[in-house]
Amino acid sequence: MTFSNFMEIFVKGCPLILTGLGCAVAFRTGFFNIGAEGQFYVGAIVTTMVSLYAPGMPPLLVIILALACGFVCGGLWALIAAILKARFNLSEIIVTIMLNYMVINFLGYALRSFLMDKAANVPQSEKIDVARQIPVLVRASRFHAGILLALVCVAVVWFLMQKTTLGYELKAVGLNRRAAAVNGIPVVRTVIYSAFLSGGLAALAGGIEVLAIQKKLIEGISANCGYTAVLIALIARNKPWAVLVVSLLYAALQVQAGSWQRQSGVPSSIVNIFIGLIVILILAKDIVPYFRRKEGGSNAS
Amino acid sequence: MLHDILTVSFLTAFLSATVRLAVPIIYGGLGELVAEKTGILNIGMEGVMLSGAFFSFAGAWFSGSILVGLACGILGGMAVSMLHAFLSIRLAQDQTVSGLALNLFMLGVTSFLYKYMSMGQSYQKIPTLSEIRIPLLSRIPFIGEAFFARDVLTYVLYALLILTFVFYKKTNKGLSFAAIGENARAAASAGVPVHKYQYIAMMINGALGGIGGAFLVLTQLGVFTENMISGRGYIALAAVILGRYKPQGMFAAALLFGAANALQIRLQVVGIGISPYLLAILPYAITLIALIGAVGKRSEPEGLAKPYLKGAR
Numbered sequence: 001m002t003f004s005n006f007m008e009i010f011v012k013g014c015p016l017i018l019t020g021l022g023c024a025v026a027f028r029t030g031f032f033n034i035g036a037e038g039q040f041y042v043g044a045i046v047t048t049m050v051s052l053y054a055p056g057m058p059p060l061l062v063i064i065l066a067l068a069c070g071f072v073c074g075g076l077w078a079l080i081a082a083i084l085k086a087r088f089n090l091s092e093i094i095v096t097i098m099l100n101y102m103v104i105n106f107l108g109y110a111l112r113s114f115l116m117d118k119a120a121n122v123p124q125s126e127k128i129d130v131a132r133q134i135p136v137l138v139r140a141s142r143f144h145a146g147i148l149l150a151l152v153c154v155a156v157v158w159f160l161m162q163k164t165t166l167g168y169e170l171k172a173v174g175l176n177r178r179a180a181a182v183n184g185i186p187v188v189r190t191v192i193y194s195a196f197l198s199g200g201l202a203a204l205a206g207g208i209e210v211l212a213i214q215k216k217l218i219e220g221i222s223a224n225c226g227y228t229a230v231l232i233a234l235i236a237r238n239k240p241w242a243v244l245v246v247s248l249l250y251a252a253l254q255v256q257a258g259s260w261q262r263q264s265g266v267p268s269s270i271v272n273i274f275i276g277l278i279v280i281l282i283l284a285k286d287i288v289p290y291f292r293r294k295e296g297g298s299n300a301s
Numbered sequence: 302m303l304h305d306i307l308t309v310s311f312l313t314a315f316l317s318a319t320v321r322l323a324v325p326i327i328y329g330g331l332g333e334l335v336a337e338k339t340g341i342l343n344i345g346m347e348g349v350m351l352s353g354a355f356f357s358f359a360g361a362w363f364s365g366s367i368l369v370g371l372a373c374g375i376l377g378g379m380a381v382s383m384l385h386a387f388l389s390i391r392l393a394q395d396q397t398v399s400g401l402a403l404n405l406f407m408l409g410v411t412s413f414l415y416k417y418m419s420m421g422q423s424y425q426k427i428p429t430l431s432e433i434r435i436p437l438l439s440r441i442p443f444i445g446e447a448f449f450a451r452d453v454l455t456y457v458l459y460a461l462l463i464l465t466f467v468f469y470k471k472t473n474k475g476l477s478f479a480a481i482g483e484n485a486r487a488a489a490s491a492g493v494p495v496h497k498y499q500y501i502a503m504m505i506n507g508a509l510g511g512i513g514g515a516f517l518v519l520t521q522l523g524v525f526t527e528n529m530i531s532g533r534g535y536i537a538l539a540a541v542i543l544g545r546y547k548p549q550g551m552f553a554a555a556l557l558f559g560a561a562n563a564l565q566i567r568l569q570v571v572g573i574g575i576s577p578y579l580l581a582i583l584p585y586a587i588t589l590i591a592l593i594g595a596v597g598k599r600s601e602p603e604g605l606a607k608p609y610l611k612g613a614r
Contacts, residue, residue: 032397088596091542093344093397095592097535098585105585109578227405234398267416269409276406280384283394283402 005255007141011213013251015040015205015222017150019229020247021157022201024238026078028161029194030174031085035078035096036202037226038103042077043070043203044210045103045110048217051128051210059131066132067149067207074203075196077103082195086188100226111219125217134212146208151244153201158240170194202226224272231275235282250275309443315560315567316447321521322566323559324455325350328513329537330544330551331458331465336382336506337541338469339499340482342606344400345385346510347534348407353378353514355411358525359418361427361518370427371454371515378511379504381407386503390496393608404534412527426523430454452520454512461509465548478502482602485609495609513537532585539588545600554591561587 019036026033050066057065081095110116111123119126134146161167172180173190181187209221232250236242250271257268329346336343343349356377361370381403388399430452439449469475480488481495489495513533518525536558543557544550565580 032401034401084593088593090592090596091538093401094535094539094542095589097532098539098589101532101585102582105578105581108581109576112578113576227408230401231405234402267413269413269416272409273406273413274409276402276409279398279402280388280406283388283399284392 001256004141005259007138007143008255009248009251010147011142011144011251012254013248014144014147014150014212015209015225016229016232016247016250017244018153018205018208019202019225020232020236020243021153021240022198022205023229023233024236024240024243025157025161025170025194025201026198027233028174028238029170029191030177031082031191031195031198032093033078033081033096033195033198034093034230035081035099035199035226036229037222037224038096038100039074039077039199039202040206040209040222040226041103041107042199043074043206044217044221045107045115045206046070046073046203047207048115048125048128048210051132052126054132059129062132063134063211066211067204070203070207071200074206075198075200077203078195078199079192082192086191107217107219111217115217117216123219127216128211132211133215134208136212142213144208144212146212149204149208153204154240154244157197157201161240166190166193202229228272228275231279234279235275311567311571313443313446314570315563316443317450318563318566319556319559320447320451320455321559322562323555324458325513325516325533326537326540326555326558327458327462327552328509328516329534330540330555331461331548332378332382332506332509332513333537333541334544334546334548334551335465335478335502335509337546337602337605338479338482339495339502340485340602340604340607340609341386341389341499341503341506342396342400343382343385343503343506344397344538345381345403345407345534346400346506346537347530347532348400348404349378349381349507349510350514350517350530350534350537351404351407351411351528352381353511354518354529355415355514355525357511357515358427358518359414362418367428367430367519370519371512374515374518375508375511378509378514379507382503382507382510383500386500389608390499390503393610396606396608408528411525415525415527427518429523430520454516454520462548462552469548479602481609482604485604485607489609489611496611499609510534510537536584536588539592542601543591543595545595546602557591558584558588 019040022036023033047066047070050069051062054062054065077099080099081092084090084095085092111125115125117124117126134144136142136144161170169185169190172185173187177187206222210217214221232243232246236246253271253274254268257271260266261268329350333343333346353374357370357374360373361367385399385403388394389396432450432452435449439445469479477488477493478498480493481498485495514530517529540551540554540558543554544552561584565583568575568580569577
């Protein structure tokens, strides 16, 4: 594996780490946020708009502002599902999926109207000013500063979950909603915090992808990472460090599958099958005690 | 502009599109309803339908026969459902996690197999089911064209809807199937074979979901595309909730979603100057609004998504 290929693992892993963290935080609270895909695009759209239209300011400030706005809007977008869940007990899975399709169609509209680059014939936004892009850190690769931000997020989320009261409450609600409520944990507020954080992290991934990799907004930049993130969080059992490891392993497979595709024509979507299969196998792991029970005879039942 | 829309030809085409677009959702919704009545929540309906769509296309393509395609679609749907059934009945796993994983897994599998199958060449359309006009009934203004000038799969669906309605309303078996979802332990102590019935329900779930996916390929489009179900499986779940777990209610809810979709397509055809991308948001937005509107009238089975283990308390 070449050096630039090795760096590419981090480049491909970055959006997966952030969206995976987002899913993990939500799942931990028992909130099945399948909306990472849509929240990613909310972040991408908002970050692009701030980067393109912010008045003259120090570039670093614009980058921070753009990512922060993306984070907040992504968080608010996820709140829709959280509020509908808390207030009306609507399935957050159905709601977030509907919200995903709404954002993706809105993106199609935006790139053909108010965000469209008039000079280009394809649906894409104008290019973001070089100074306002996230800089590349390692020469001869695409390793950018956003990757460090993603790593910081892993540490922050870990700290939040393990060392703070809020993290304790998030986990308590996820483990047993009723017990948490009985013990005086404000369940609705906790779910809302977790949804906001979850949507914000996914949106951050979208913003970074725009500012560091594409340098403009186009369709399909998520490469379905919002859905892959669901599987990554499930495999990682919603633990922040495990999300980091699984994301990087997945990215490594992806980079490798890219060269397989070039060499032997095996479609790289085989990686998607692989990771889906792992989740199913994890679910099916209980089959071992099941067969053991059978061998053990009738006294087991 | 309004008089462009309120013409007989617009309304006829609109109603016709409503039914056409609702049929896959009704198939999926009916399958889901049968499963949820026995307490099994199949979030994986999207994956079931995607599997049905792909395998019906592959079957019809390689055999040249629509009937073989349909059979492959049914089997493809059932394979996914049975996997979910095994995980959630026998192994008592979290049904939400299993369903989600299966959706994403099937998205990968179908995309992979389709790419592998097509390898550079582009597929032509496969032949689609032809229209069968029912004499007299199809002459009824507006409704006749929409409901009775359709293909055989749609007519089968009408029969299945009536059958399901009668089954749950009038038969003892139907009562047993519905009792499992309410309280599996009570049903078991009344002598209902809980797990057997749950497996049967999941087989029906897979077959109907498979037909729903196959319908898109075999009667509407004639082609397979990646992720072609695009949320219809989830909309079917929403239709079941909205229809308050009754076949007739689910039918009405699915027609509503069909109408939302038909409206956006017809408006595009008429050309009212709104971006098609904005119009495409409509069906999803209406699904959401309808769900919010139906709040407080929910009537899901008591024991939905709670695994039943023999002898456990």
